[in-house]
Amino acid sequence: MKIATWNVNSIRSRLDRAIAWLQANPVDVLCLQETKVIDRDFPQQPFLDIGYNCYISGQKSYNGVAIFSRLPMTDINIGFTPILGAETVGEFDEQKRLITGIIGDIQIINIYVPNGAEVDSEKYNYKLNWLKLLQEYLKIIIDKSPNLCVCGDFNIAPDDRDIYNPKAFKNQIMASPAEREALQAIVELGFNDAFRKFTLESGYFSWWDYRSGGFPQNRGWRIDHHYLSLSLSDRATSCIIDKTPRSLPKPSDHAPVIVEIGNMSYKDL
DNA sequence: ATGGCAAGCTAAGCTTGA
Numbered sequence: 001m002k003i004a005t006w007n008v009n010s011i012r013s014r015l016d017r018a019i020a021w022l023q024a025n026p027v028d029v030l031c032l033q034e035t036k037v038i039d040r041d042f043p044q045q046p047f048l049d050i051g052y053n054c055y056i057s058g059q060k061s062y063n064g065v066a067i068f069s070r071l072p073m074t075d076i077n078i079g080f081t082p083i084l085g086a087e088t089v090g091e092f093d094e095q096k097r098l099i100t101g102i103i104g105d106i107q108i109i110n111i112y113v114p115n116g117a118e119v120d121s122e123k124y125n126y127k128l129n130w131l132k133l134l135q136e137y138l139k140i141i142i143d144k145s146p147n148l149c150v151c152g153d154f155n156i157a158p159d160d161r162d163i164y165n166p167k168a169f170k171n172q173i174m175a176s177p178a179e180r181e182a183l184q185a186i187v188e189l190g191f192n193d194a195f196r197k198f199t200l201e202s203g204y205f206s207w208w209d210y211r212s213g214g215f216p217q218n219r220g221w222r223i224d225h226h227y228l229s230l231s232l233s234d235r236a237t238s239c240i241i242d243k244t245p246r247s248l249p250k251p252s253d254h255a256p257v258i259v260e261i262g263n264m265s266y267k268d269l
Numbered sequence: 270a271t272g273g274c275a276a277g278c279t280a281a282g283c284t285t286g287a
């Protein structure tokens with residue numbers, strides 16, 4: 001069972017790339033972020049044509065998440081509200097940043113964490129509050145659903161190994177202590193960073209700035225993650241970043257990240 | 270500190286991203 005996450009930076013701009021990638025990498029589940037399109041205009045048909053089910057939650061211009069799966073998923077839910085209730089969630093489901101569903105014995109939660117602009121800005125506070133809400137949400141879900149895969153664009157480098165030049169970005173957005181503490185509070189609910197189960201060195205990134213030759217010089221950040229609940233982490237057999245699509249013309253600025261879960265095959269589903 | 274690039278919206282330049 002392979003589960004991929006990829007911030008595509010507009011599904012309409014990346015449609016051909018995403019289809020080509022899925023054909024070359026026929027993962028069981030692909031989670032997308034920054035689809036940047038309302039549901040009515042989402043180009044579902046090309047994905048249906050190559051054998052994927054589509055579950056989408058988008059809005060005009062910004063944000064937007066989607067899950068494609070080869071086999072149908074159940075229990076699809078959008079946003080925090082189904083678990084936390086409208087009163088607790090307030091305005092936080094207006095931006096489309098969370099979609100979840102169940103496949104086999106695994107619940108997948110696909111998230112696009114707010115960017116945060118710069119430390120101490122209004123958007124930064126929104127990001128920290130969004131992460132706090134995510135923590136409350138996962139605290140409830142992890143008890144009901146022990147095999148959890150929380151994946152997506154977290155917009156946080158968990159530690160300095162995940163930044164090409166950590167000194168230059170100390171205390172900056174995506175690396176600030178408060179962001180890392182918010183992520184750590186989530187980890188402490190009972191998650192492992194799947195990539196770090198297999199690779200401990202620095203120098204592995206999932207996002208490179210479009211500007212200033214970020215990719216050719218490998219000036220990147222690792223901000224796209226799979227956080228697996230402990231029981232699921234035990235079953236993970238690999239986690240890799242596929243830099244190939246980032247090297248092609250008109251790329252997303254993010255690369256796909258793929259985790260493989262063992263002890264499960266289609267006959268189990 | 271600034272600018273560099275990409276996408277959406279909309280019709281030249283602003284907003285957002287990270």
